[in-house]
Every structure is written in C-alpha cells, then in structure tokens.
Amino acid sequence: MAKMIFVNLPVRDLAASAAFYEALGAEVNQQFSGDTSKSLMFSDTIGVMLLTHERYAEFTKRPIGDARRESQALIALNVDTRDAVDATLDRAVAVGGKADPNPAQDHGFMFGRSVEDPDGYVWEVFWMDMSAMAGASTPAA
Secondary structure: OOOOEEEEEEEOOHHHHHHHHHHOOOEEEHHHOOOOEEEEEOOOOEEEEEEEHHHHOOOOOOOOOOOOOOOOOEEEEEOOOHHHHHHHHHHHHHOOOEEOOOOOEEOOOEEEEEEEOOOOOEEEEEEEOHHHHOOOOOOOO
C-alpha cells in the first residue's frame, strides 16, 4: 500500500475552508466528511482533513494556535505549469484566500507563490521544471 499523507487542520468556518481547498484543486471525499469535518483529496495519497475547532479538540489536549499570528507550517502544493501557479492563486483568492503572504520565488527552473487560507495557514503553490532541476542550485535559506 502506498504511503498517504493527511494534513489535519482546525478551521473556524468549515464551508469557507472547504471552498478554499476545492479552489486549490482538492476534491471532497464524502465518505469521510460530515457536519464537523470535511475530507479533501489532492490525489489518491494526499489529503487535507478540515475539522471544526470542537472536533479538532477531541484529538489533542493542546490549545489550538492561531495561524494568523504565528507561522506553524508551510505546506507546498505542486502544479503542472508555471501559469497554473497564478491561476490556482486566482481561484483561491476568489473564495477568500489572501495572495502572497510571503514573496514570490522565481529560480528559473522553479516558480512559486503563496496563499493564505481563511484560518491563516499558508500554502506554497509551485511549479518545477524537473528536467532543468538537476543542474540548478537553490539559494541557501
């Protein structure tokens, strides 16, 4: 069985957050969705589980942080073309996302921008030319 990744996120408004992730290209998995959670799949092996704060709190004793104030993670999502980076951000912004909380990055062989979801989680949407990547170097962080 292939390894799967599920990013579990506490959200304030389940419907608004689901619209954002659908705009990024995810599809709702009704089998694991309900009144307090929504499962969205980017592929057969990568998904995002959105949980209301009340539902999320059933899985942890830690307080729910505020991603609008502190950086908690940067989650990257690849797209097929350089133009698809801008198109994906346009769709996400149209449903409430905030474009470019971090500066765009253009390394020639790789181009990316970021978008903030309604709860403040930052997603990096990027395109990479795999054939050119072998000879490229990225700047040190």
